[in-house]
Amino acid sequence: MLRSRAVIAACALATGVLTLMATPATAEPEFSGKAAASTVKPLPGMIQALQRDLGLTAEQAESRLLNEARLASVETKIRKSLGGGYAGSWLSGPTSSTLTIATTDAAATSSVTGAGVQAKVVRHSLASLNAAKDALDKAGATAAPKSSPVWYVDVRTNSVVVQTADPADAESFIAASGADRGAVRVELSSETPRTFYDLRGGDAYYINNSARCSIGFPITKGTTQGFVSAGHCGSTGNSTTGYNQVSQGTFQGSSFPTNDYSWVATNSNWTAQPWVNQNGGNLQVTGSTVAVEGASICRSGSTTGWHCGTVQQRNTSVTYSQGTVYEVTRTNVCAEPGDSGGSFISGSQAQGVTSGGSGNCTSGGTTYFQPVNEILSVYGLTLKTSGGNPPPTGCSGYQQTVSGSLSSGASAFQPNNSYYQSTVSGTHSACLDGPNGTDFDLYLQKWNGSAWVDVASGTTSGPDETVTYSGTSGYYRYEVHAYSGSGSYTLGFSKP
Numbered sequence: 001m002l003r004s005r006a007v008i009a010a011c012a013l014a015t016g017v018l019t020l021m022a023t024p025a026t027a028e029p030e031f032s033g034k035a036a037a038s039t040v041k042p043l044p045g046m047i048q049a050l051q052r053d054l055g056l057t058a059e060q061a062e063s064r065l066l067n068e069a070r071l072a073s074v075e076t077k078i079r080k081s082l083g084g085g086y087a088g089s090w091l092s093g094p095t096s097s098t099l100t101i102a103t104t105d106a107a108a109t110s111s112v113t114g115a116g117v118q119a120k121v122v123r124h125s126l127a128s129l130n131a132a133k134d135a136l137d138k139a140g141a142t143a144a145p146k147s148s149p150v151w152y153v154d155v156r157t158n159s160v161v162v163q164t165a166d167p168a169d170a171e172s173f174i175a176a177s178g179a180d181r182g183a184v185r186v187e188l189s190s191e192t193p194r195t196f197y198d199l200r201g202g203d204a205y206y207i208n209n210s211a212r213c214s215i216g217f218p219i220t221k222g223t224t225q226g227f228v229s230a231g232h233c234g235s236t237g238n239s240t241t242g243y244n245q246v247s248q249g250t251f252q253g254s255s256f257p258t259n260d261y262s263w264v265a266t267n268s269n270w271t272a273q274p275w276v277n278q279n280g281g282n283l284q285v286t287g288s289t290v291a292v293e294g295a296s297i298c299r300s301g302s303t304t305g306w307h308c309g310t311v312q313q314r315n316t317s318v319t320y321s322q323g324t325v326y327e328v329t330r331t332n333v334c335a336e337p338g339d340s341g342g343s344f345i346s347g348s349q350a351q352g353v354t355s356g357g358s359g360n361c362t363s364g365g366t367t368y369f370q371p372v373n374e375i376l377s378v379y380g381l382t383l384k385t386s387g388g389n390p391p392p393t394g395c396s397g398y399q400q401t402v403s404g405s406l407s408s409g410a411s412a413f414q415p416n417n418s419y420y421q422s423t424v425s426g427t428h429s430a431c432l433d434g435p436n437g438t439d440f441d442l443y444l445q446k447w448n449g450s451a452w453v454d455v456a457s458g459t460t461s462g463p464d465e466t467v468t469y470s471g472t473s474g475y476y477r478y479e480v481h482a483y484s485g486s487g488s489y490t491l492g493f494s495k496p
Contacts (some may be wrong), residue, residue, distance in 0.1 A: 088155025201440030303338025398492030426496025434463030438485025
């Protein structure tokens, strides 16, 4: 349903410098961007897996998922209000009943409120921790020490952790990177991550009739169907066959190391479905909201089946024998060879594809996944989700109406990935009706001759926005941005 809206004051912030078209005399522009928790009741298989892997009762497992759904939206709003003082957040307790939000601004703790929410004042902002890790990433791109294969931002300890078997090597690595030493902590570890190359995920597939990996999540790209998986599973142009050895598809894109993602376009033998294999049953995927650190998460793999754990750290760099992969998420979910590329899911929200790890599902282990929203964004893919509901229709009475669908973190430019021209001065108005339970934003942009500039915006924490702007003649477009949550939207707009 369309909710109350507020007019947002215009701003003047350049969003990008783009190539110009040859005509007209005043050159026309060419073209170069938030996740709500699911309200779907979890399937019994997920409750049972959480009971087994986290040692919970059925009641505790269900309470945990409900708390995580509620607190995810609370965290998004408070994080936005803290701005540059935000230093990370995490869930704790057997039922995820406590959300801790860290900030460097003691005066801002009064804004950290809500049932089960608490504030913690820390030294380093998340931005400064990310900057320290970025410095390590840059150094690791050319000289990552084999004895220090993992480093990550740990918001719980307000530090960047470097895991190492040789502290002296780690210290040299940190010093050479130029990272803020006060923000970095060395942790002794014998972990030796490896890629799960001969692997399969939710369902198995085979590469060039030889190696095997796992389907991550089914996707579409226009009328093409396919799936995402790990990059180390295959190279662009490699062919695939399915679990039944039937001809399946071809790798259209692959990146490894640095990233660990790929996507396969399938032939007419295969149909993309919004499902993850949950011990033989079908778990429906409804979106790709990013889980908060500390949230429960499960992995589907045809070698080891369905296993669960929690999100440990998001912004992690991990070094395998083939090189370093950046910005993966670290979990305490176990995995073994045969699980690579497979699905990581929290509730009904897709999280990522299995990259690699250490340990096994007998003694326990650590597994890393490549976040799915980055894969969707890089390749312009749409996650296959259940429901198929039509776009909301709360915006009416405008000169033009368009609709679309976005994954969390993605943007679309309207009308129709283009722009419109206003030949007179006057008022531009627009109404965005986004999917319930999400945070969608709307920006009106004007071409200034060399770049698109935001001239008005609607950026509340809800799914619906309105924009009005009194402007001169020129070229304009709207950017619809899914700040958090995924789904279909409708945009109505009028020009002078």
